Amino acid sequence: MAQIEQSDNGGKKKKGAQKKIAIHVDFTPMVDMNMLLITFFMLCTTMIKSQTLQLILPTNEEVKKENQNQAKKSEAVTLILDTEYNEQSGTPVVDENGKTKHLVYYYTGIADTTFSTPDFLKLEKFVGNQNNQPQGIRAILVKRNEAVMKEYLKLKERWQKEEITKEQFDSLAKVNASDSTKTRPVVVIKPGPNTTYEGLVNALDEMQINQISRYSIEYPTHTDTILLNEFKRRNPSK
Amino acid sequence: MGKVKIKRKSTLIDMTAMSDVTVLLLTFFMLTSTFLAKEPTVVMTPSSVSEEKVPMNNLVTILVSGKDKPGNAGNPDTEGKIFISFTGDKDSTLSSEHIREMMLLEAVKIYNEQHPSAKVTLNQKQITEFTKLNMFGLPFRGMPQYLDLEQSKRDEFQGNMEDPNVGIPIDGNKDRNGRLNDFQVWMKAVYNVAQKIHNDQKESVGGDPAEIKKLENLYTALMRKGEGIAVKADKNTPYSTVQIVFDNLQTMKLNKFSLLTALKSEDEPTN
Numbered sequence: 001m002a003q004i005e006q007s008d009n010g011g012k013k014k015k016g017a018q019k020k021i022a023i024h025v026d027f028t029p030m031v032d033m034n035m036l037l038i039t040f041f042m043l044c045t046t047m048i049k050s051q052t053l054q055l056i057l058p059t060n061e062e063v064k065k066e067n068q069n070q071a072k073k074s075e076a077v078t079l080i081l082d083t084e085y086n087e088q089s090g091t092p093v094v095d096e097n098g099k100t101k102h103l104v105y106y107y108t109g110i111a112d113t114t115f116s117t118p119d120f121l122k123l124e125k126f127v128g129n130q131n132n133q134p135q136g137i138r139a140i141l142v143k144r145n146e147a148v149m150k151e152y153l154k155l156k157e158r159w160q161k162e163e164i165t166k167e168q169f170d171s172l173a174k175v176n177a178s179d180s181t182k183t184r185p186v187v188v189i190k191p192g193p194n195t196t197y198e199g200l201v202n203a204l205d206e207m208q209i210n211q212i213s214r215y216s217i218e219y220p221t222h223t224d225t226i227l228l229n230e231f232k233r234r235n236p237s238k
Numbered sequence: 239m240g241k242v243k244i245k246r247k248s249t250l251i252d253m254t255a256m257s258d259v260t261v262l263l264l265t266f267f268m269l270t271s272t273f274l275a276k277e278p279t280v281v282m283t284p285s286s287v288s289e290e291k292v293p294m295n296n297l298v299t300i301l302v303s304g305k306d307k308p309g310n311a312g313n314p315d316t317e318g319k320i321f322i323s324f325t326g327d328k329d330s331t332l333s334s335e336h337i338r339e340m341m342l343l344e345a346v347k348i349y350n351e352q353h354p355s356a357k358v359t360l361n362q363k364q365i366t367e368f369t370k371l372n373m374f375g376l377p378f379r380g381m382p383q384y385l386d387l388e389q390s391k392r393d394e395f396q397g398n399m400e401d402p403n404v405g406i407p408i409d410g411n412k413d414r415n416g417r418l419n420d421f422q423v424w425m426k427a428v429y430n431v432a433q434k435i436h437n438d439q440k441e442s443v444g445g446d447p448a449e450i451k452k453l454e455n456l457y458t459a460l461m462r463k464g465e466g467i468a469v470k471a472d473k474n475t476p477y478s479t480v481q482i483v484f485d486n487l488q489t490m491k492l493n494k495f496s497l498l499t500a501l502k503s504e505d506e507p508t509n
Contacts, residue, residue, distance in 0.1 A: 024250075026250075026253065027252075027253030027254050027256065027257045028253050030253070030257050031253050031256050031257050031260055034257065034260035034261055034263075034264055035260055037264050038260060038263050038264050038267060041264065041267035041268055041271050042267060044271060045267060045270065045271035050283060050292050050498045050499065050500060051286060051288050051289060051290060051291065051292065051498075051499050051500065051501050052288065052290050052291070052292050052465070052468060052496035052497065052498055052499065053286045053288040053290075053496060053497045053499050054288070054290070054464050054465075054494070054495075054496050055464075055484075055494075055495060055496065055497055056464060056493055056494050057484060057487070057488050057493045057494075058488075058493065059488070059491065059493060081477075091474075092474060100473075100474065128504070129504065191477040191478075191481075193476075193478065194476070195476065195477040195478075196473060196474050196475065196476055196477060197284060197471050197472065197473055197474070197475045197476070197477050197479075197480045198284035198473035198474065199477065200477050200480075201284040201285075201286050201473070201497065201499060202284070204286070204497075205286050205287050205288070208286075208287060208288060209287060209504055
C-alpha cells in the first residue's frame, strides 16, 4: 500500500525507458509519533465530567421568634448523621468494598426530653434500593412523603412513556414536591461530630430522591447528643 | 541433490493502515479533550444522584483540601486548606483573565480598607501574573512575593500542604460588616464584581426587562441559579471542616451554591 507501483507495459521494455523504482514510504516512525501523542491526550483528558448538587442555605440573620416557622409535630423528621469511626486509627471504618459506613439515627416529632421512651431514636443506614424497593432510611422517608411520591411516580411513568418531555417532567415534579395541600415531612439533617462530607451528600441525595422539598441542615442540639449517647449505651454492639 | 532454496520473505510490515487508525484516534482525543486544570491537591468528590453538569463558564470553584493520608497517619495540618479558582465567560470581553484581574483588584481594595496598617500593593507585572493563575490559595500578605516567583517555584510552594502559609485564611467570623477574613474578602469581591458586570450588561441591553432576563453572567449564575460557586471537597473530609466554608458563604450572603459530585445511580447502596 505504501509503495507506489508503476505500471509495467507487459514486461516489454522500451528502449530508453527510465528505470522504475518502487517508491516505498516507511510509516513506522509516523505511527510511533501518533501513539505518543495519543498517550499524551489520553492522560490529559477528563472523560468524566463532574456533576453538581445544588444547596441553598437560609440566611444566618437573626429571625425573630414569632416569625420563625415551627414545623408541625406530625411532620417533623430529624436525621442525626454519623459515620462509623475507628478511634485508634482515626479513620472512618470501611467495609470490604472500601466504602465508608454511614449511619442515620432518626426520630419523628419533637425530641423527647424525658428520655423515657426506649425506642425513640432508631438507627438506619443508606442502603439504596433492592429489587426496586426502597430500603433503609429511604423506605422511611418514602413512607413519610407518600402523597408526593405517589404523584411523582405517576409523572415518572408518563415521562417514560414519552407523554411528557423531560422539561415538563422536571417542572411538574417540582410543583408536586412543593404542593402544600399534600402532607409533606419537614426533615432536619443534623450531622454529628464524626460525619464525613460524603455522609452529608448522601443525606442530601435522599432528599432529592424522595422529593422532599422542605429540609434544613442544623447543628445537633444537646438533647440530640444525649439521645445518641443513650442509644449507644443501650446497643453497644452497633 | 539440489539445495532447497528457502525464499526469503520481506519483513517489512505495511504501516499505512496502522497510521490511519492512530490518526483517527488522535483526532478523537484532541476534539473531545478538555484539559485538566491543575489543582494543588487531589480530592475525591463524593457521589450523588444529581445529574446537573458543572457549568464551564462563570464559575468560582472553592477547593477544600483533605488529609494527605487517611486517618491519623495523615497530617491534620493538611486538611481544610482553601483554594479558589475563577473561570470567566467564553466571551472575550469577560474572559477568565479579565475576570481574575477584576477580582484581584476588588479584593485587594477591600483588604486594604480593612487593614490600613498592612496594605498590599501589586505592580502591573504581578497583576498580569495573577490573571494566568488557575488556582491559588494563600493569604493576601504573601501575594506580592508569591507572584514574583517563577511558575515552578509557585507550584512547589502551593503543593506543600504542610506549610502554614498555604491556603486562604478562614475563620468563624459571622459578621458581614465586621473584620472579614481573607476568604470573606474574596467572596465579597466575587459578589461586587458579579454585580458590576451585571449592571454594565444591563445598561448595554438598554434596560429592557425581557433582555435582562436573558442575560447569562456570573451574577445571574450566583443569584438566580446558584451555579456560580462550586465547593469541591474530599468525601472523607469531616463535615465540620466543610461546614466552616458553608458558614462563611452564608455570612457573605452567598446562600446558593453547588457541591461538586460524581455520578452514581439511585439504586446503588452507599454502605
